[in-house]
Amino acid sequence: MAGLLISSCSPSADPAPEAPAKPAPANPAAQSEAPVEPMTAVAPEAVVETLSPEAAAALAASEEDPSAAPPPPATPEFDFEDVRRKAEILASRPFQTPPGIPKEAAALDYDGYRRIQLRQDAAFWKDSSDKFRILPDPRGYLFNYAVRLNFVEEGEEVARPYSADDFNFYDLPLPDEAKRLLGFAGFRVVTPLNIAGKWDELISFRGASFFRALGAGNLYGASARGISIGTASPEGEQFPYFREFWLQKPAPGTDTIRIYALLDGESITGAYEFSVTPGVETKMQITATLFPRKALSTVGISPLTSMYFFSPHDIRKHPNDFRPAVHDSEGLSIQMYNGEWVWRPLFNPKTLQESVLADRPPLGFGLVQRKRDFDDYSDIEAGYHHRPTVWVQPKAGWGEGQLVLVEIPTVNEYNDNIVAYWKPKTAWQPGTAYTVSYDMKWSLLTSSVPDVATVAETFAGVKPAATQQLFVIDYEQIPEALLNGVEADISTSAGKILNPVIKTNPETGKIRLSFELEAQNIDVAELRALLTKGGKPITETWLYRWRKE
Structure with a gap:
């Protein structure tokens, strides 16, 4: 059975809140079958490095005087290595809590925040790119951390500062000083995804290290994160965040946009490179180098997040809802390292559940929305039949570990309560760089089709x-x-x-x-x-x- 390992736990847990919260402790009790030798693939080895001489010097200097740490060396043209050096130096310094958000903006509710609109003439690249435009998002509501946005044009790094003049605040109760200090929370990339000449959202980065993308015909549903720390752990979950982005301006006619991101958090920093190609199946190639600030035993690589409320496969039914099913994803699909295909329906349990479903890196895994007929959900507004399937294909650096599924109780459809990720077997250590790479696909279609009946x-x-x-x-x-x-x-x-x-x-x-x-x-x-x-x-x-x- 391809090294399949299943563990059960059911400690008590409160329903997952919409904002990040600390889940209840989990005590897995594993049951396993003897693994079989791989037939079609070999688990990728972990890619680890010691700190560079520059970062080692920065670490020694910053322990005495943080301001003494040398800046990252420049490269002829800005690329991933520049972001990597920034992350490496950043890891040598203590984490600094980012400045707070103006209280009036933090007090906005969901509807109030959505009323802040980017002015039409403020979109980035609107006159210079035939494929992509960038729509920045302001802080407010739950989105507290300010991020910096930069462009890479002809190999040069160009900062794009926030300006309140780019946004229409209408009659929202925000003082001028609050508007001036608001800053960016993230951004969206738009492209003619569905109809020629019509600009549709392709990918959004906003909140912690969350991002989500769309294929043709999709509506937003499942999402992903750069990294997870402490999911379902007794110590509580940490949420590192992307503090700075660099968007490389594509050459005319280019179908792929490249985005670099700098991650920062209490326990870890990191450099990311995203290459995003839109289409019926939107494809992403992701490379990340992570630098722990402290020993970490609860790292989650390529964490996927989604919502599952109920469906006909539940033991516990929901008789008071007119809809037959409510979920962004209905199951976790896995192609094991030896080619075996596994289907695990998702649940909304009474108590937090944690399952270990593989003990070697799979060929692929994803949160899948299989049912595509309107009558499967009967929800005109939510359009659950258009939510994307998200598929991950591990490449380099995953090493030994476990594929973990976490299911958290929820009392409604507004809370993401499903997390799936790869947990490394060996704790990550400070002073070491960990490089991982993987591909992602977002689509209405099933990205990887099993060679057996589904x-x-x-x-x-x-x-x-x-x-x-x-x-x-x-x-x-x-x-x-x-x-x-x-x-x-x-x-x-x-x-x-x-x-x-x-x-x-x-x-x-x-x-x-x-x-x-x-x-x-x-x-x-x-x-x-x-x-x-x-x-x-x-x-x-x-x-x-x-x-x-």
């Missing part, structure tokens, strides 16, 4: 007039030639599997697998199911955490 639907409930839990899995079309001699491979970590049945749905032509779980005297069961022929999988491996609720 799960179309999962249904769960209680068998009528009985106490057994009933599970029904519908698969997408399976060629008839594969059905002769097909077998169900079903297992559970606790309880007993009863009455497995494979049949064809005469209405849809899809194959249905159903079975029951005898769950007396147990609280949690990790379920696993797939269809095989001749001992080989013809479907995804379906995973499900049943909890007594």
Whole structure:
């Protein structure tokens, strides 16, 4: 089973707030199967370096006098190495809490903040780029940290300072001094993504190290972060933030925009390079070099964040909502290091849950929105059927570790309560540079298509007039030639599997697998199911955490 490792935990936790909060402690108790040797890929090795002589000198000097640390050396043309040196020097100095936001701006609610509009003539590159324009966002509401924006033009770094004159504040109760001190919170990149001549949002950077992107036809949903520190840990989560950006002006006709970012936080700094190419499937190539300020054992590489409220595959139903499902993502898809495909439906649990789903870097993983029909959600305003699938393909520097899924209780659809990330096995140490790279894809389509039949639907409930839990899995079309001699491979970590049945749905032509779980005297069961022929999988491996609720 490709080194699959599943762990269970269910400590108490408050519903996840909209603003970052400290989740409750988690106490995973792992269950694992013996790993098999990889067949198609080798786990990428971790890329680590010691500090450069310049940074080592800066560290020694700054311990006595922070102002004595030398500036980063210049390069002929501004590039990733310049940002890397800035991050390296920054890590040698104590973290400084950024200046606060004017209180009147912090007091704005969501609707008030959205009323601040960029003036049409204030968009960056509006007269000099045929592919991309930049729309800066001001601080306010939950977005407290000021960021600096720069351009890279003909290899030169050019600062773009904030000006209140770029924004229309209408009749918002903001004094002129507050408007003058507001500063940038982030920015959006727009491009003709869907219709020629119409400028649509492509990617947004705003708040901590969060960013989110769109493919053609998408609405914003799942998001990503540069790094996570302490997710679901007893010490509480930290939120490093992108403090400065450099946007490289593309040459005319170029389809890719390059963005550099400088990360800063209490425990870590970092340099990032994002190469973003819009399309039906918007593609991103990301390289980052991180510099811990202290030992870190709870790092999350390429953390993905999303919202899951409810759907038909839940044990606990939501009878008072007219909609059949509410979520930005419905499942975590994984292509294991040996090529095995895994599908894990998401949940909105009563208590915080943490699962470890792989112990070697996978070929890919992502938070997926599979159902694309309006009737699957029946929500005209939210448009959940247009939310993107986000797919990550690890490249260099991931090393040994665990693929972790965190599910946090939420009482509504306004809180992101799902996090998936790669956790390195060995703690990151100060004085060492860690370089990682990966690709991301954002799309209405499934970015990487399994070579086996995928799960179309999962249904769960209680068998009528009985106490057994009933599970029904519908698969997408399976060629008839594969059905002769097909077998169900079903297992559970606790309880007993009863009455497995494979049949064809005469209405849809899809194959249905159903079975029951005898769950007396147990609280949690990790379920696993797939269809095989001749001992080989013809479907995804379906995973499900049943909890007594």
